[in-house]
Amino acid sequence: MPHRLPPLLERVGRAAVGGVAELGFAASLLGQSLYWLALGRARGQPVRLAPIFAQGMDIGIAALPIITVLAATIGLMLAIQGIYTLKTFGAESRVTLGVALSTVREFSPLITGILVAGRSGSALAARLGTMRINQEIDALTVMGIAPVRFLVVPPLVAMAVLMPLLTLWADLVSLAAAGLYIAAELQTGFAAYADEVLSLLKLNDLMHGLAKSAIFAVLVTIVGVVNGASVSGGAEGVGRMTTRSVVQAISAIVVTDMIFVFMVTR
């Protein structure tokens, strides 16, 4: 006899419990990572630099070309849209303000975060998921090596350092690309544009974007790890959790961005 589907209420309840459990897992992962960073050496299990650098190369250096292309495209897009919109008021000379602020405060951290979530967050989930179904995580555990210290802390640190750096790079590229277009379109010259950007942008704006990107880094890593560590059911499970990790990471980034902006600008 086929089983009855659980009533809607029960399913909602289960989903809620599952979600809360996952949040708890994420929080505990973050706590453990900080524990190992702070006390690893004293506990005889230092967090090593070599894997952090290896991860850093993968997360940061390998992502540079695509970040450069996307940041330049976004800069151009903002400049084009800005001039087009402001023309209706005859205020196209004010375009630099809008472009500079929206790039540094929003677009660079956002596009970098989304890109890293797609490139590295998913790779992390897939790697951990595969390790889990191959019992490699059990093997680490029975060797007396704490899996969080060995597998989670290196990408977390690498991500937290490199995401702001990538964002900074995206800021530069994006502003430069926008500048080229604006200078050509309004016939003002690039130097004048650069001066204007420097006088308009405050350190506060820059830090706003970089702080967000550091938060995104933690989100992407933890979401990737939670999904990777929850893999069950073979290769298909790895694929499912990898996809889930990208969707969740990008959603988390967008929502956190909104909350952060709301809190900081009030």
Added chain:
Amino acid sequence: MNQPPIVVENLNTHYGDRHILKNVSLAVEPGEIFIIMGGSGSGKTTLLNHLLGLLVPTSGTIRILGQDIHAIPALERRKLRTRMGVAFQSGALFSSMSVGDNIALPLREHSNLDETTIGIVTRLKLEVVSLAGFESLMPSELSGGMIKRAALARAIVMDPRLLFCDEPSAGLDPVVASSIDDLILRLRDAMGMSIVVVTHDLESAFKIADRICVLDRGEVLALDTVDAIRRSDNERIQNLLNRRTEEAEIDPDAYLRRLMGEKERSSRFGPDARKGL
């Protein structure tokens, strides 16, 4: 020193609602080769995972080298684990590292040896499992039997007091399988470690075992020396020894119900549904 390195008392475990291990009690003596036998699905791997502290039991205690593996703090547990070596059924080599790095990992993480010494120890252990010269290969480039042997080399690299092997010779050709048996005997003789081996292979079990524990559907059916197990008049044990299949299902109703996909009340398998070890 003479207290048993592994003591299990009244272990009960569940996966979800299914009662897997039922009141399992056993003790492994120092320097003993202890074999866990039983049919597929009888709970051997589950028991092993509990001995390793990877799963938390519903009830019962597990003492490893005198310490209750679930009661001690995490730091102590990690220390304890550096004194045990494990070769998993699937090998569980780290697929992102070469064979040599796999074997060297415990040394790199837990000792202050320099790279030269680590390299020597690694090659020594590879030599022991007849894999000399393969240290730069990746696990994906090894055959099934080579993976098992590499896993064994990794398990013994720290010279543990306790060694656990899950199906060390399953799927290997007879020559290599018997060389693994010899290896296990040599390890015990040379280093005096206690070794717990899970196996299906009767011949190998009789060759290396000091004592055999026969698991049947999660219960300890027998726990005795090789000779006593051989002489046992328990029907199920004899069936296992003589590779006889047990007689067919006698309850046609239960059979029909199962075919119809109906769940039985207490467990997924009815009381008589799982004939044969």
